Every structure is written in structure tokens, then in C-alpha cells.
Amino acid sequence: MKPSNLHLYEEELANLQASDNLRRLPQALHRGREIETADGVMLNLSSNDYLGLAADAGLRSEFLRLLTPENLLFTSSSSRLLTGNFTVYEEVENLLADLFGAESALVFNSGYHMNTGILPAVSNARTLILADKLVHASLIDGIRLSAARCVRFRHQDYAQLEILLRKHHAEYERIIIVTESVFSMDGDVADLARLVSLKHRYDNVMLYVDEAHGVGVRGRRGLGVAEEQGCVADIDFLCGTFGKALASVGGYVVCRRPLREYLVNRMRTLIFTTALPPVNLEWTKFILERLESLEERRERLARFSSQLRRALHGRGYDCPSQSHILPIMVGDSHEAVRRAEEMRRKGFYVLPVRPPTVPEGTSRLRLSLTAALTQEDIDRLIINL
Numbered sequence: 286m287k288p289s290n291l292h293l294y295e296e297e298l299a300n301l302q303a304s305d306n307l308r309r310l311p312q313a314l315h316r317g318r319e320i321e322t323a324d325g326v327m328l329n330l331s332s333n334d335y336l337g338l339a340a341d342a343g344l345r346s347e348f349l350r351l352l353t354p355e356n357l358l359f360t361s362s363s364s365r366l367l368t369g370n371f372t373v374y375e376e377v378e379n380l381l382a383d384l385f386g387a388e389s390a391l392v393f394n395s396g397y398h399m400n401t402g403i404l405p406a407v408s409n410a411r412t413l414i415l416a417d418k419l420v421h422a423s424l425i426d427g428i429r430l431s432a433a434r435c436v437r438f439r440h441q442d443y444a445q446l447e448i449l450l451r452k453h454h455a456e457y458e459r460i461i462i463v464t465e466s467v468f469s470m471d472g473d474v475a476d477l478a479r480l481v482s483l484k485h486r487y488d489n490v491m492l493y494v495d496e497a498h499g500v501g502v503r504g505r506r507g508l509g510v511a512e513e514q515g516c517v518a519d520i521d522f523l524c525g526t527f528g529k530a531l532a533s534v535g536g537y538v539v540c541r542r543p544l545r546e547y548l549v550n551r552m553r554t555l556i557f558t559t560a561l562p563p564v565n566l567e568w569t570k571f572i573l574e575r576l577e578s579l580e581e582r583r584e585r586l587a588r589f590s591s592q593l594r595r596a597l598h599g600r601g602y603d604c605p606s607q608s609h610i611l612p613i614m615v616g617d618s619h620e621a622v623r624r625a626e627e628m629r630r631k632g633f634y635v636l637p638v639r640p641p642t643v644p645e646g647t648s649r650l651r652l653s654l655t656a657a658l659t660q661e662d663i664d665r666l667i668i669n670l
């Protein structure tokens with residue numbers, strides 16, 4: 286028998302276990318705003334279904350009535366570049382472009398495909414990427430796959446960003462500033478208007494914004510933080526996912542027409558993969574058509590978020606959140622695991638977030654609220670914090 290190096294992996298797993306950083310795939314059944322695991326039925330406070338659309342059976346019934354064997358297609362059988370470009374793809378892209386008042390939009394299989402595909406496609410060795418220190422792993426992977434040089438600036442430290450721009454703008458063909466709008470782990474919100482004004486100082490600087498946690502939730506029409514801050518038209522790559530508040534699957538970018546055409550020619554995670562099944566695009570279109578009318582849900586979520594934020598501050602917790610994502614900072618991974626278990630015993634499905642998802646020493650409980658919760662749920666949660 287050949288010697289196996291399996292034990293090397295097993296040792297590493299044992300180390301992860303010892304430091305309480307071992308991950309498992311949790312089993313769970315979804316029951317509206319609740320979740321059922323081996324520990325029982327709990328209020329789901331770890332969901333990305335921010336508007337409660339995924340939990341809404343009425344909405345699904347309405348959608349099902351629109352389906353026929355002709356448009357209920359479970360596969361596209363091909364890349365969009367070959368035979369997979371079904372009409373519904375362009376319907377969704379035109380709808381997005383109309384909603385955002387933009388020239389064009391392009392849809393991807395997931396937010397992960399979007400972030401790992403766009404940056405390598407639009408940059409080269411004469412590109413500098415300036416990325417916020419806390420951007421999502423998918424953006425880090427996109428940066429790693431690109432030929433660009435990258436410098437990470439301290440989280441939301443735009444004074445440092447300004448210095449980097451001044452220092453480097455003449456050395457590179459282009460600079461791309463990369464940020465999230467609502468940060469996925471701290472729940473704080475980028476000052477996009479300030480980033481736009483920094484960008485406009487130089488003619489070779491572009492802005493890339495990932496609205497994964499902003500779209501659907503923020504802005505009067507639900508278009509995200511860029512809408513809220515009035516800078517949709519100033520963002521070169523306005524990206525988001527359909528997988529969270531919009532209760533579907535896929536990613537998108539809203540951009541100028543030449544950029545879309547360039548991506549179609551150069552973006553490997555668009556070109557070399559089978560496109561999403563058309564039925565998923567039908568559902569995305571169904572949701573997007575209703576996006577503007579979901580204002581009541583957005584208001585409700587904002588109300589719950591500020592109630593919980595006030596309560597956390599009142600208890601002396603350091604909570605940087607300005608959104609529906611509310612971390613309870615714990616620091617130590619063991620303590621975060623223990624505190625999350627305690628919350629679950631009380632009937633609240635809360636998960637610890639540990640390294641490498643967050644920096645070493647900043648383990649936390651991550652609460653994400655949804656519009657499917659009730660005022661009684663929030664009151665009960667606050668009493669049990």
C-alpha cells in the first residue's frame with residue numbers, strides 16, 4: 286500500500302477542533318421564520334432572507350401559477366456563449382438596467398462567480414486594486430486570480446485610501462477601488478458618496494461596489510446603498526447577489542455598455558460554466574418586478590434593526606452595525622461558541638463567526654434580522670440578550 290498523507294489532514298482537523306474553529310455542515314429544516322435542528326425549533330437569526338421573501342409560501346404559489354412546461358426549464362444545458370442564452374436572461378438584464386437607470390447589466394451564476402470573475406477580467410499587470418481590509422472572501426479570491434497588484438486599506442479608512450491614490454495614480458494604467466456597501470460581518474455601511482468623490486479626482490480610477498447585503502434592503506426602491514446615497518450612476522461596477530434579500534440565486538453587475546461587452550469576452554466564470562437554469566431566472570424576474578413595492582418590509586427591517594442596536598448599545602456591547610446585520614463582539618472563539626450555544630438553548634438560532642471568516646481575536650455572534658420576524662420576536666430577543 287502506498288503511504289497516505291491522510292494523517293496530515295487529520296492532524297490539522299484535530300487542531301481546528303481543539304481551537305473551536307472546526308466547521309461542520311449544519312442540518313436544518315426551514316419553517317418560515319423558524320428553523321428546526323437536532324436541538325429543536327428556534328427563531329432563525331442567521332438567515333440572509335432579509336426581506337422574508339424566501340419564507341413566503343404565498344409568493345411561491347403566485348409564481349407557480351405563471352409556470353408552464355415551456356418556461357419551467359431546469360437546465361440551460363450550456364454556457365450563455367454557446368446555446369444557453371435563453372430570452373429570460375436578457376429580460377432580467379434589461380429589467381435591472383431599467384431599474385438602475387443604467388446602460389446595461391450582466392447576470393452571473395452566483396455572487397462568488399461575479400467577484401472571482403470580474404476583477405481578473407478587467408485588470409492586468411498595470412492595474413492597482415485598492416481594497417477595503419474587510420472585503421468578502423470572494424473578492425479576495427478575485428484579486429488573487431487577477432494580474433493586478435493589490436493594496437488593502439484599513440477598514441473604511443478613506444484618509445489612508447486618499448494617500449494611496451495620490452501616491453500611486455500616476456504609476457498605473459488604472460486603479461480599481463473595491464468595497465462592499467453593507468459589510469457582511471460588521472454590518473457597517475461604506476460612505477459610497479465619499480468614495481465617488483475620491484474617484485473623481487483622477488481620470489484613471491474606477492469604483493467596484495459589492496451590494497450583496499444592501500440590495501433589496503436599502504434605498505427607497507430597494508436598489509441598495511448606492512440608491513440611498515444617490516450615487517448609482519457614479520459606480521463603475523455596481524454588483525450584487527440575488528441569493529440573499531432577493532431570495533433567488535445568481536449575481537449581477539450594473540455597468541456601462543462597453544464594460545458588459547468586455548466581460549462577455551473576457552470573464553472566465555461567465556464563459557466557462559453552464560448558465561443557471563432558466564426557471565431560476567424566471568423567479569429572479571418575478572422578484573425584481575416586485576422589488577419597488579416591498580417598501581413596507583424594508584421599513585420593518587430597519588425598525589427592528591434600530592431597536593436591537595439600541596438594546597445592544599444599552600447593554601454596553603461594542604456593535605459597529607448600521608444595518609440589519611448586528612455582530613455581538615466576543616473576541617475569543619471558545620467564548621463565541623459557548624455564547625452561541627447558550628442563545629440556541631434559549632430558542633434563538635445564532636451562529637458564532639470565527640477566523641478565518643473574521644480577523645483573529647474578533648470572534649463574534651452574528652445576528653441577521655429579517656422582515657419575517659415579528660415585534661414580539663424582537664422583544665423576546667432583547668430580553669434574552
Ligand SMILES: *Cc1c(COP(=O)(O)O)cnc(C)c1O
Pocket residue numbers: 395396397398400421423465469495497498526527528534535536
Ligand atoms: C454572500 C456574498 C457573496 C457571494 O454571493 P453568492 O451569490 O452567495 O455566491 C459575495 N459578496 C458578499 C459580500 C457576500 O456576502
